[in-house]
Amino acid sequence: MGRPPCCDKVGIKKGPWTPEEDIILVSYIQEHGPGNWRSVPINTGLMRCSKSCRLRWTNYLRPGIRRGNFTPHEEGIIVHLQSLLGNRWAAIASYLPQRTDNDIKNYWNTHLKKKLKKNQAIGAIFAPPPPSEPSIIPTTTGAGHVDLHHGMIVNPLSKDNSLLRPAASSNTAEVTQLIARHSPFAATDGDSSSSPYASSMDNISRLLNGFMKSSPPQNDAADIKPSATEVNPLLSSFNQYHMAGGTTLPAFNDMLPSPPPQQPALMGHRGYDEPKQQHQQGPLSPIEKWLFEEAAEQVVDLMDLSSDGCCSVPMMF
DNA sequence: AATCCCCACAACCGCCTAAAT
DNA sequence: GATTTAGGCGGTTGTGGGGAT
Missing domain, CATH: 1.10.10 (Arc Repressor Mutant, subunit A)
Incomplete structure (x- = not known):
């Protein structure tokens, strides 16, 4: 039916x-x-x-989203989370509040997947990984990851991800903090996408500027900073709305302490109480914690290397 | 200059879940 | 409890732009 x-x-x-x-x-x-x-x-x-x-x-x-120009840090986070969560883009997006699942998905499919493949090939030649290494990261093209609770490889593409879910969200606050350590958002200015049209805040303000001629020149950056509301009247009114609804457009750091589902206030507007099935809150087991932190460090470091355009060091993906 | 090909991304499609009736 | 339906999500496709030939 x-x-x-x-x-x-x-x-x-x-x-x-x-x-x-x-x-x-x-x-x-x-x-x-x-x-x-x-x-x-x-x-x-x-x-x-x-x-x-x-x-x-x-x-x-929707205000508050950035499009295009993924930073190496974001790439690292995506790659890592993808290895943990599989293709659950909405879940991944909840850890990158300024990105949409669609954007992440597209970026993964068009860039990261290729990178992984390429570097996997390179890695196979130059740097075979230690056999005992837990393979929760770019192990692969995402074909498998370690289920942290069961110590088994789970295929994220499998329809039944039930095994994975608890592990993936067992302690979102810690995960969030971990990611925050590597978060580019506080320090990095993302610039807006190069796409000619259809770019979130840019768009909205552009649209609004059509009505409000006096709108001041704005940063090219599509990222949301608190000050953005001062220069963008629409954003300001959006904020008022969000405030009224119990949410606002916080800077990324402001969101960090509270994990999903409450965490990404913005996400509320997506309507997605993301991980509907998730949020079994509980402390990370030592192994989970170790795996996660270790993996995130590695991925982020590697992404840094790869972003330098430096080819002397074989990358992991 | 014209054509072809590839890539990136916006948007659609179809399935699933949860809420409402 | 069964049915209906709105909303959410992931996979896929269509299209436009840019580079290669």
């Missing part, structure tokens, strides 16, 4: 969103807040299905 596709109604527009549609959507959400997506096309007159509206918002228009 599958649910029929929501979008096969006649008259539903598909394909790339236009700035005009974005304006309509943003305006509506600014007024009503995200959620109740079914009513969005009805109330706005957008010829889009609700799903498309939600996707457009969560992946591109």
Whole structure:
């Protein structure tokens, strides 16, 4: 009794969103807040299905997301989390609050997977890994990882990830802190994607600037800093909305102490109470902790090496 | 200059889950 | 408890841009 596709109604527009549609959507959400997506096309007159509206918002228009230009640190985090969680992009994205699952997924598929393959090949020639090393990192192309609870290899692509879940989220606070240690966000300015259109805050402010001519020049950076709200009136009003809803647009560091699901306040707006099935909070076992920290250090270090454009050291992936 | 090919990414599709009825 | 449906997520595809020929 599958649910029929929501979008096969006649008259539903598909394909790339236009700035005009974005304006309509943003305006509506600014007024009503995200959620109740079914009513969005009805109330706005957008010829889009609700799903498309939600996707457009969560992946591109939602304030606080960065697009493109993944830093080596982010790459490291993604690679590591992917090895831990498998292709659970939403879960991975929850640890990179400024990134969307779609973006991470795309980046993985187009860049990181290739890197891994390439460097795996190089590694096979130059630097065979010690056999006893726990293979929770770039072991591979993500074809397997160690289930921390059961000490077994789990295929993340398997439909049944149930074994993995507890391990992956056994202590999200610690995981978050660990990642925070390597977090690029506090210090690094991400610049916005080079894409011509469709870039989150850039977009929104651009859209809004159409209405508010007096908008000051803004940083190219799409990253959210507290000051961004001062220069971006829309963002400010978004913040007001978020505040009203019990959330705000915190700097990444502000979010760190609280793990998912509460952690990424932004994530709340995705609607994704990510790891729905997860969050069995509990202390990391010593081995988990060791594995995780060890792995993260290695990945981050390696990513640093690889980002230097230095080829003298064989990389892990 | 024209054509082809490859890559990156935005968007769609279909399945799953949970909430509502 | 069964059914319906909105929302969420991961996989996949379509398309435009840029580089190679």
